[in-house]
Amino acid sequence: MIRGLKDLGALGMKIETKYGGLGLTQVYYNKALALVGSASPAIGALLSAHQSIGVPQPLKIFGTQEQKDVYLPRLATTDISAFLLTEPDVGSDPARLATTAVPDGNDYLLDGVKLWTTNGVVADLLVVMARVPASEGHKGGITAFVVEADAPGITVEHRNAFMGLRGIENGVTRFHQVRVPAAARIGPEGAGLKIALTTLNTGRLSLPAMCVGAGKWCLKIAREWSAVREQWGRPVAKHEAVGAKISFIAATTFALEAIVDLSSQMADEDRNDIRIEAALAKLYGSEMGWLIADELVQIRGGRGFETAESLAARGERAVPAEQMLRDMRINRIFEGSTEIMHLLIAREAVDAHLKVAGDIIDPEKPLADKAKAGANAAGFYARWLPQLVTGAGQLPRTYGEFNPAGHRDLSGHLRYVERSSRKLARSTFYAMSRWQGRMETKQGFLGRIVDIGAELFAMSAACVRAEHLRSAGEHGREAYQLADAFCHQSRVRVEELFTRLWSNTDDLDRRVVDGVLSGTYTWLEEGVIDPSGEGPWIADATPGPSAEENHHRPVR
Structure with missing residues (x-):
């Protein structure tokens, strides 16, 4: 199967033609993934892990011309890549990354263990995130490297098995004194997190x-x-x-x-x-x-x-x-994860408010500054979320164009999006005023704010797509019907979410959680058998040589 994908050129869908790839745009790359994903999400995961977050994407954005010339022709035709960031005790908080890359002359020595390395079992090239210790001549920090998967000192210690996606080649990879040339470093030292996050944007x-x-x-x-x-x-x-x-x-x-x-x-x-x-x-x-x-x-x-x-x-x-x-x-x-996405999106949204209206809730600011901030905020909120949920330059010119003769009227849904956007902005601003420095701890509230924004984004996109299909003469009437149905369904969810912003069980839930963690309710756990038995919750990831069989099996 993998050899067949290589023959089709599927490994190089996003890689430029001058490097041997197909040079697909993001639009058509995603359509190809949708096709593959409908038949086998596991194959889709292999192709996505290779091209969306694997070696090609960070090289495209941050790589040197020399690196592109060396690696991209291989990645477009024969070599599978994997992205290695997660560790046994490091997930969504990469600041705690334990894998190290210690400078040694013109090289770095990699030591550490990486978990859930999709494609890692069959990969030829790896993009590895590791921490470079600060030292003389070295800024240090989390740094990205391209690493040959068969380099001495690399061991795939285990092929993971999952509830779903049973065909993915996902493993545990150990690095012990793996020598990586400085020429294989992507970007400067300390740029690893920026590279990872930027790669994930399109990934x-x-x-x-x-x-x-x-x-x-x-x-x-x-x-x-x-x-x-x-x-x-x-x-x-x-x-x-x-x-x-x-x-x-x-x-x-x-x-x-x-x-x-x-x-x-x-x-x-x-x-x-x-x-x-x-x-x-x-x-x-x-x-x-x-x-x-x-x-x-x-x-x-x-x-x-x-x-x-x-x-x-x-x-x-x-x-x-x-x-x-x-x-x-x-x-x-x-x-x-959904929870991390909620926090990431909420942080972007709240930061936008703070830049415009932060002086209003700052108790140290004089009245004149608060008044000025209020005036700025009034204009900002009139356009903030509609643009956020449809993208700069993506707003419809008029709502009237979404009410063509003989079709369902979508203009009312877009007006609802605009009204709800303003209401959402007011709710966010009120919450900032109410909770101030404690805002970031209100994850339930922030999650609902984001979910409302996601629904409004989806409604806007659905209406725009329906009009695009109608204008192109492609199932316009049916597209309007589907967009209308979706918007009505979405509006029910939005109204429920707005209600739950202020009427919820968040405080009660926190008290129950405190009781669970303190052992208050352990009596509730009686009368069952735990088949998981004993053992550590997190496997030992102490650096050192591997004592396990190497399960690495690249497909040539």
Whole structure:
């Protein structure tokens, strides 16, 4: 399979043609991933880990010309790459990175252990994040390196197995005194985190792209199955309880594709900063993709829980609905969990408020400064979130163009987005005034703020896509119907989220958590057997030589 992908040129989809790649834009790269992801999310993960966050992307942005000339032709045709950042005790907090790269003449010596290295088992090249100790002539800090995967001192100690994506080549990689030339360093010392985060900006778009592919497949299966499966004399699709699920799958898949297309177009215009859009696309795509897969399993009933192999063995169509559900679950965790995405996006949003209106809530500022900040804020809030959720330069010229004759009226939904954007800005500002320095601890509130923004982003994207399809003469009437259905569904979720901003159980939950951690409720755990037994929660990652068999097996 991997050799076939190489022959197709799939390893070089995003690499420029002058290096032997296909030179696809982000838009068409994501469409290719959606196609692959609909058939096998594991293969999609292999291609995405190689091109979206593996060696090609950081080299494209930060690499020297010499590095590009050396590595990109290999990466476009024969060599698979992997991205190594996570460690056994370091996940979303890379400041605690333990892997070191100690300068030694014109080289660095790498020592440490990396966990969940997607493609690491079969990789030819690695991009490794390691900490360089500060010393004379060395600024130090977290730094990125390109490393040959078969270099002496590298051992793939274990091939990990997961609930889903069972085909991915994901492992635990140990480095012991691995010599890496300084010429293989990407960017200056200390730039590793910037490189990692910048790479993830566009890298995150590959995940919702595969969610789009999964959504399209789920819609196809739901349509075909619910038309032939009858209960009480009617196809199950005609029963409202099932029909609502099919409507959700169809409308949400349309919106997800709109989000991915819009974000990808922005990524292809290098002038755009897509940190927010990419993070929103990843957050919304992974959450909604999971719900879509879950709804398909429910529509299929017992057959949704049965494996494709078992279905085929007893003479039925081999529909892998349960596999899709398992494969989709990880999307809410990797490349930034939902919780981390909430915090990342919220930080960007709150920072925007602080720059404009921070003087208003600063008790040390004089009244004149507060008045000036208030005037600035008034103009800022009038345009802040609509631009945030649709992108600079992406706002519709007029709402009237979204109410063409013979089509559903989408202009009201865009007006709702604008009103809700202002309401969201007011809610955020009020929370800043109320909690001030404690704002960052209010993660439940911040998560809801972000979820509202994600829904508004999705509504805007869906309306824009519907109008684009209508203007191009491509299923315009149907696109307007789907966009209208999605916006109505989304508005229900938005109103619930607005209510929960101020009416929730956050304080109560914190008290319960304190009780759980202090052992107050251990009596509730009685009467069960824990099959996990004893053992450390986190494996030992002490640097040193490996005592394990090397599971590295590159595909030549």
